Amino acid sequence: MSLRRAAIRTKAVVGLAFAQLRRSPGRTALTVLAVTLAVLSVTLLAGLGVGVVQTGEDGLENANRDIWISSDPIDPSASGTENPIVGSHGVSADITEREDISSASPIAMHDVYLGTDEDDLVRTSAVGVHETHDGFDFEAGSGFETEINASDGEHLEHQRASEPTSEEIVLDPNTAERLDVSVGETVYLGTSRETARDHEFTVVGIAAYYSQYLGSDAEAVPLTDLQAVAGTTRTDRATFITASVDDGSDPAVVRDDLSAAYPTYDVRTSDEQVSAMFEERPLVLASGATLVGLAFVGGIVLTINLFALVAYQQRDELAALRAIGLSRWVLAGTIGVQGFVIGLLGGLAGLAATPLLARGLNLLVSSVVGFDSLLQTPLEVYGIGLALALVVGTVVALATGWRAGRYARLEHLEG
């Protein structure tokens, strides 16, 4: 019997809640919009936080290398001019000879000047690698493949020309657009404005592969060509040597062996490299964490404020209901159901708008700072957004309804 009464009460509470929502469709729509904004603030800010961290990790994961050899400091965006590993082809060849290593190759990074007009050059980053691969995801054209393969021992100085030989370059899409060049055209390249006019490179492809983890526009150039342009052919400088371990070998064991063999270098597995990079960039981690934290706190505060207002706006009605004998549970339920309905509608609207806005913001971010897909919205982010709208919305609405029931006193009925 009491169960039946509870069911009757629940049905009436739901009816009351819907009646209140229907009473002011404009206000209800605005409340739903506010929840939508709260959800969007959570999904987009959390998505940005996830993206900030993920972008760094993805760069290394995409490189698909198990071992990273470097010399501190580890900061690819800043160490481009440094290239602390000397004799990198020799080191790579020595490492490749190991049985547990399938391949190894150096990577160099330099700040370079680039342009179609030798008097109008732009500064950008160049990454020197031996070859491009399928992972580049070319927007146009294709990549390059240099003949000298460090893995086969062809690394001696006399085998490497002191002048660029391939003279091919893969441009970042933003750089290509800025210079208004397409595949087949030539550009000047040098490590200074003065030397740029001496070297012409043919654009063979357009891809943002290295830009995505350097965080700025980066062009891919054959390593030996970059060294020749930079004048480091003799010292054979590189920023990293990356290696892939043989199937069946444990990267951690290989790391220990290499670490013992090359005590002056830092040898890390790819996971450790990610950590090391973030240790060098506490700001990145702090930003990511702050964004996610802000997303939560901001969303919750917004939601609490919103439903406190919903209850406040109905204080006269609640006071009257209380006076005629309805319990605080019924009042809280009335506001709670409104919270659930508003949370559901606002939550779904927020989730529906998230991918659209994320795409728009990513386009904006990509065009302004060069990061592609900085804002990432995995399923968990959607889950958090909906949970905020539904759970926090309902709980806060119940709580504020309950509280409103307590304070729904006679002063509201007298005025």
Next chain:
Amino acid sequence: MAACAIDPSELNAEPMSNHALEQVVSATGQASTGTEPTTAVRLETVTHEYGSSGGHTGGDRVVTALQNVSMAVQLGEIVGLAGPSGSGKSTILHTVSGLLVPTDGSVELLGTDLTTLSDRRRTRLRRQHIGIVFQRFHLLPSLSARANVALPLVQAGVPTATRRERAETLLERVGLADRTGHLPGELSGGERQRVAIARALVTDPDVIVADEPTGELDTATGADVLDLLTDIGRNRAVLVASHDDATLSVADRVVELRDGQVSTDGR
């Protein structure tokens, strides 16, 4: 059960009034002794200060709303509460309704001291024994007249069909049979107050408290509402607070308040 003009058999879905009160009394064991069976409401040396523990205005300033007020209302009696604004009329109605617990003194409703009960029990007693008529009606604008009248029955878990039936019967009784589906916004002031009176009666209460029931109405409409109130007040205890002499003229007795104290009790 209050002997109102409504056939009690129409309202038999839930035990009401005295029967329910007995349940509460037996549960708490706090029924006072020696109370006259016909005494519906009794205030004994009631003092209430806003800004103290019983109040809610906060701050250091204490305002004495009632001071040593003692009075009683019998079943079948209409008592008027007169006095200027701030004299304590509304505070008395609120203490009688259990909406407010006074700082000191006792408030008995049909022999049960409300000041000793929990908020939950007071709410239950109020629902079962008190009907409230507000100056500004306080109907839910989103609900029809019928749904507004039926609202107090929601808490008791009365099924929808029964709620509707009771509400329609009462609306018919107050002369609004053709307005049951109207929203409050579609009704005149007098009609809204009639709906509020029907709502106050839906639980067949023993006590009706009315705070300036004609305050928002013109003279003719106010007179109609008063007729209705006195009609339904037979065999119930009715407490009417008002500034208006015409409203107070329907009372069997007028208690005059001044500065929170009873200045005259027109026995």
